[in-house]
Amino acid sequence: MTVAxxxxxxxxxxxxxxxxxxxxxxxxxxxxxxxxxxQQVFNLLFHYSGRKEDIEDLAQEVFIKVYMHLATFExxxxxxxxxxxxAINVSIDHARKRKLRRMLSLDGLTEWARERVxxxxxxxxxxxxxxxxxxxxxxxxxxxEQLPExxxxxxxxxxxxxxxxxxxxxxxxxxxxxxxxxxxxGRQRLREFLKPYLEEAE
Amino acid sequence: xxxxxxxxxLSAYVDDALNATERLEIERHLSLCGQCKKEIxxxxxxxxxxxxxxxxxxxxxxxSRLTATLKAQRERSTLTDFVWIAKRLVPxxxxxxxxxWLWSSSQTSDVSSVAEEYFASTDSTSAMALLAQNERDxxxxxxxxxxxxxxxxxx
Numbered sequence: 001m002t003v004a005x006x007x008x009x010x011x012x013x014x015x016x017x018x019x020x021x022x023x024x025x026x027x028x029x030x031x032x033x034x035x036x037x038x039q040q041v042f043n044l045l046f047h048y049s050g051r052k053e054d055i056e057d058l059a060q061e062v063f064i065k066v067y068m069h070l071a072t073f074e075x076x077x078x079x080x081x082x083x084x085x086x087a088i089n090v091s092i093d094h095a096r097k098r099k100l101r102r103m104l105s106l107d108g109l110t111e112w113a114r115e116r117v118x119x120x121x122x123x124x125x126x127x128x129x130x131x132x133x134x135x136x137x138x139x140x141x142x143x144x145e146q147l148p149e150x151x152x153x154x155x156x157x158x159x160x161x162x163x164x165x166x167x168x169x170x171x172x173x174x175x176x177x178x179x180x181x182x183x184x185x186g187r188q189r190l191r192e193f194l195k196p197y198l199e200e201a202e
Numbered sequence: 203x204x205x206x207x208x209x210x211x212l213s214a215y216v217d218d219a220l221n222a223t224e225r226l227e228i229e230r231h232l233s234l235c236g237q238c239k240k241e242i243x244x245x246x247x248x249x250x251x252x253x254x255x256x257x258x259x260x261x262x263x264x265x266s267r268l269t270a271t272l273k274a275q276r277e278r279s280t281l282t283d284f285v286w287i288a289k290r291l292v293p294x295x296x297x298x299x300x301x302x303w304l305w306s307s308s309q310t311s312d313v314s315s316v317a318e319e320y321f322a323s324t325d326s327t328s329a330m331a332l333l334a335q336n337e338r339d340x341x342x343x344x345x346x347x348x349x350x351x352x353x354x355x356x357x
Contacts, residue, residue: 136251
């Protein structure tokens, strides 16, 4: 058994006792769970959506959903993967609502059009544009945002959150083969996007 | 030299998601193939770049604010439950009252209509016949009630 597996099972056991305590009426156990996972949830929400504006509202929504459904949570499943699935769904729902709101408002349409132009120029970056963007992290975030949702999901969960293939499969409901192939295709796309940086780094 | 390693396997290699045999095979190939070596170097670099340098800062007192929001939601939901129940009970109760009222008034009108016929008849025999013909299930009290009423009671 690897160290990573040991850590995972220890953490899961710890979660289990907190969940049992919450089910028995101990509200403080829920607060402990929040404190334990809040950092991971904020990281995931930020990496997945790339937005800072309403991130606290999103994190609150995630934990409220957890609170509402924790009593029926099946302890056979790992809490962390369940929590991540909720966070990703909240993030996706929010993005859809935001997109719809923008499409329905005139200001939003203008903003949307502006973003599309920015997106198109980002798709074919010239070294000048790359130089202007100077901040590699921001550029990587833009690269992630232009990926199809499933590729982004795979990459965020694996490379930014450090989850194992089987955890990603549980969260997303994909097979292990699909996880592997979406990671590969996501990386290929991102590699293309980051080409100017990669060539410069060689 | 063997054919190039499929890119999907290279991606799994950087994740350390291959078994020992597969890993060895790739490493052997990489020592001989510059093209695959270049590809894997780029994949490793992308993976490193993706690795977050720092955590997103959790706003101070987030857990406390969340607890307060949950408490407010619980209180609101108790009030909402009460309103929900009240909204469903009030019309039901009103319907029940209306049914009771209609039933009681129909009972009175039964007796009243029989009484009207009774007083409209010329003699007690035909009145009794009327009562007997009446299919309604009149009790002795109803008949007595009819008997003590005066025509003026129906004006």
